[in-house]
Structures are given as C-alpha cells and as structure tokens.
Amino acid sequence: MAEIGAKDVKALRDRTGAGMMDCKKALQEADGDMDKAIEILRVKGQAKAAKRGEREAAEGIVTSYVHSTQKIGVLVEINCETDFVARNDDFQEFAREVAVQIAATGPQYVSEDEIPDEVKQAELRIYEEQAADKPENVRPKIAEGRLRKWFEDVTLLNQEHVNKDKHAGQTIEHMRSAVSSKTGENVIIRRFSRFQVGE
Amino acid sequence: MAEIGAKDVKALRDRTGAGMMDCKKALQEADGDMDKAIEILRVKGQAKAAKRGEREAAEGIVTSYVHSTQKIGVLVEINCETDFVARNDDFQEFAREVAVQIAATGPQYVSEDEIPDEVKQAELRIYEEQAADKPENVRPKIAEGRLRKWFEDVTLLNQEHVNKDKHAGQTIEHMRSAVSSKTGENVIIRRFSRFQVGE
Numbered sequence: 001m002a003e004i005g006a007k008d009v010k011a012l013r014d015r016t017g018a019g020m021m022d023c024k025k026a027l028q029e030a031d032g033d034m035d036k037a038i039e040i041l042r043v044k045g046q047a048k049a050a051k052r053g054e055r056e057a058a059e060g061i062v063t064s065y066v067h068s069t070q071k072i073g074v075l076v077e078i079n080c081e082t083d084f085v086a087r088n089d090d091f092q093e094f095a096r097e098v099a100v101q102i103a104a105t106g107p108q109y110v111s112e113d114e115i116p117d118e119v120k121q122a123e124l125r126i127y128e129e130q131a132a133d134k135p136e137n138v139r140p141k142i143a144e145g146r147l148r149k150w151f152e153d154v155t156l157l158n159q160e161h162v163n164k165d166k167h168a169g170q171t172i173e174h175m176r177s178a179v180s181s182k183t184g185e186n187v188i189i190r191r192f193s194r195f196q197v198g199e
Numbered sequence: 200m201a202e203i204g205a206k207d208v209k210a211l212r213d214r215t216g217a218g219m220m221d222c223k224k225a226l227q228e229a230d231g232d233m234d235k236a237i238e239i240l241r242v243k244g245q246a247k248a249a250k251r252g253e254r255e256a257a258e259g260i261v262t263s264y265v266h267s268t269q270k271i272g273v274l275v276e277i278n279c280e281t282d283f284v285a286r287n288d289d290f291q292e293f294a295r296e297v298a299v300q301i302a303a304t305g306p307q308y309v310s311e312d313e314i315p316d317e318v319k320q321a322e323l324r325i326y327e328e329q330a331a332d333k334p335e336n337v338r339p340k341i342a343e344g345r346l347r348k349w350f351e352d353v354t355l356l357n358q359e360h361v362n363k364d365k366h367a368g369q370t371i372e373h374m375r376s377a378v379s380s381k382t383g384e385n386v387i388i389r390r391f392s393r394f395q396v397g398e
C-alpha cells in the first residue's frame with residue numbers, strides 16, 4: 001500500500017470537499033493516484049446520495065438571475081437539508097449557475113418525471129411519423145432516440161452546461177450530483193420560473 | 200384668472216412629471232390651487248390611460264427581488280409600450296416596489312380578472328354561509344362586502360402599498376396609474392412568480 005502524505009490528503013480534500021479520513025482512505029484505495037481517488041469519492045458520494053434521496057430536503061435558497069438587458073429573468077428554488085449547507089459557497093455557486101443556465105437555454109421542465117405522460121406520448125407519435133419511411137423494425141428505435149434528444153433539450157437536468165469551456169460535456173445533473181457529494185446532502189432543483197418580455 | 204408663476208409650474212411638474220404646458224393649464228384651471236391642479240392632471244392622465252389601454256404594451260422589463268435571507272424570491276414582468284419608458288427611472292422604481300410588495304404580502308393574482316369564476320363563486324358561498332344568522336335582506340350585501348375584502352388580500356392591484364409611511368392609503372393600482380400618467384404609456388403588471396423555500 002502506498003504511503004499517503006498529509007499534503008495529498010489536503011489537496012484531495014480541497015478538490016472534493018470530502019472529510020479528511022474519507023480522503024485518506026480513498027487515496028490508500030487508489031494507491032496514491034489522485035484522479036482515481038476522486039473517482040472513488042464520487043462513486044461513494046453517489047451511493048450516499050441515493051440513500052439521501054429518502055431524507056427530506058426542505059431547506060435551501062431562492063435565487064434569481066436577470067439578464068443585463070432586463071428582458072429575461074429567472075427565479076429558481078434549490079433545496080438541501082440544512083441551512084448550513086444552504087449558505088455554503090459551492091451550493092450558492094451551483095444555484096447561480098443553474099439560474100444562468102435556465103436564462104440561456106429556456107428549459108420547460110426540471111426533469112423527465114415532470115413531463116406529463118400525454119405530452120411524452122404526443123411527442124413520440126410525431127417522431128414515429130417522421131420515421132415512417134424507415135424500415136419497420138428500426139422505426140421504434142429511431143423514434144425513441146429522437147424522444148431522448150428532445151428530453152435533453154427541454155429538461156434542465158439533462159442539458160449540457162452552457163459554459164462549455166469550464167464544464168465541457170457536463171450536464172446539470174452531473175453538477176447537481178457533484179454538489180450533493182461535496183456538501184454531503186441531498187440537493188434538489190425544486191422549481192423555476194423564466195420570464196421573457198413580450199413572450 | 201389667477202396669475203400663474205413659473206415657480207409654481209415647476210413645482211407641479213416636479214410632483215407629477217407632467218409637461219410644462221399641461222401644468223400651466225391645470226394651475227390656471229385650478230385658480231392656482233396646487234392640490235386641485237394635481238387632481239386635474241390625474242383625471243386627465245387617467246382619461247388618457249383608458250385610451251392607452253387599447254394600445255399594445257409589449258415592451259418592458261423583468262425584475263427580481265430576493266429577500267436577504269434568500270428564503271423568499273419574486274420575479275415580475277412589467278410591460279409598457281416603448282423601450283425608452285422601460286429604461287425610465289420612475290418605471291424602474293415602480294417595478295422594484297411591486298417586486299418588494301409581492302415578496303411581503305404574497306398575493307395570488309395580479310387583478311380580479313385573473314381569479315377563475317369557480318374560485319370566486321366558492322369564496323362567495325363561504326361568506327353567504329357565514330352570514331346565515333343575519334337578516335335575509337342584508338345577507339347578500341354582507342357576503343359581497345367580505346368578498347371585496349378578500350379581493351383586497353389576494354389581488355396585487357387592490358392591495359395597499361406595504362410602505363405605509365411613504366405611500367399611506369395608496370393601492371398598487373394607484374401607483375400603476377400614476378406611473379402610467381407620468382410616463383405617458385400604458386403600464387401593465389403582466390405576471391409574477393413568488394417562491395418561498397419549503398412551501
């Protein structure tokens with residue numbers, strides 16, 4: 001087993017926000033490999049998050065973002081479990097980025113679960129009709145694929161972060177999961193409003 | 200006819216935002232009485248506003264207010280007719296005060312027109328039942344009176360301004376009408392959202 005220095009433990013802690021002992025264990029398990037240790041903490045964090053889903057997330061913050069032109073504005077409520085985490089910098093930064101994302105992309109729902117069944121079915125029928133000229137055996141797959149692509153457009157959690165330099169390839173769900181791991185609490189985007197003048 | 204000094208005209212202009220010539224005419228009509236002149240300008244302003252109601256108000260701004268605790272937030276869209284007025288200080292200040300008002304009082308609708316008929320009827324039935332012990336001939340009046348009181352609670356435009364020092368007895372509709380007169384444009388509170396953490 002590799003010897004783990006306090007300096008490495010601290011560096012890992014700074015990057016993940018995980019506890020001292022968790023960082024040390026992850027580094028030992030990863031044989032001192034920093035990237036692997038982050039991976040290990042993430043996996044554990046997600047395992048924890050699944051358990052946390054059952055706990056109540058009734059604290060949190062309301063935050064807003066209004067574009068400098070004042071033509072687009074967003075209000076969003078993000079929940080966590082304690083007021084302590086609600087005031088945490090990572091949580092606050094996440095809330096801010098979510099508000100900017102909503103302003104930029106105009107999603108219609110937080111997640112797929114929110115889309116009414118009849119809306120999903122109506123959308124699927126359109127894609128099935130569009131695929132009518134394809135061989136019958138591949139039609140359902142094509143339509144399903146297009147429906148999935150549509151989910152990515154209209155649901156906030158499935159969207160890629162608009163800041164592609166800083167968060168290339170990351171979805172909002174990735175970011176939500178990361179802030180949940182980092183803070184050790186269930187983090188939920190509860191609801192949002194987006195107003196555009198004259199729409 | 201009273202002699203109208205430039206100083207009075209300027210004072211009236213400062214208080215109402217009306218044009219120089221309108222102020223002079225109003226003061227002449229009011230025989231130099233400042234309060235009466237304001238009244239005259241208001242009446243004319245409202246007469247103009249009624250005509251303006253037919254014109255389209257598709258410009259405006261989205262503004263937000265989040266309480267310092269971050270537990271309550273408001274997003275509101277206010278419309279006017281031109282982007283010029285949207286950037287006007289009085290219009291901006293009105294928008295800001297409306298957002299603060301909504302945060303403080305939590306109205307459910309902008310105006311009575313927005314309340315669905317079945318909600319109004321259900322509410323009225325409650326008040327009629329509450330008045331069941333009163334003489335039959337006064338019951339409708341009592342129930343109507345209570346319904347009107349309820350409108351004042353739940354509709355933004357019928358609410359009294361929360362800043363009672365600065366705007367004693369003024370409703371939001373009074374303020375809307377005043378900013379409409381002052382800017383010379385139709386001003387409409389189009390929609391709002393109010394989020395309170397955990398509600």
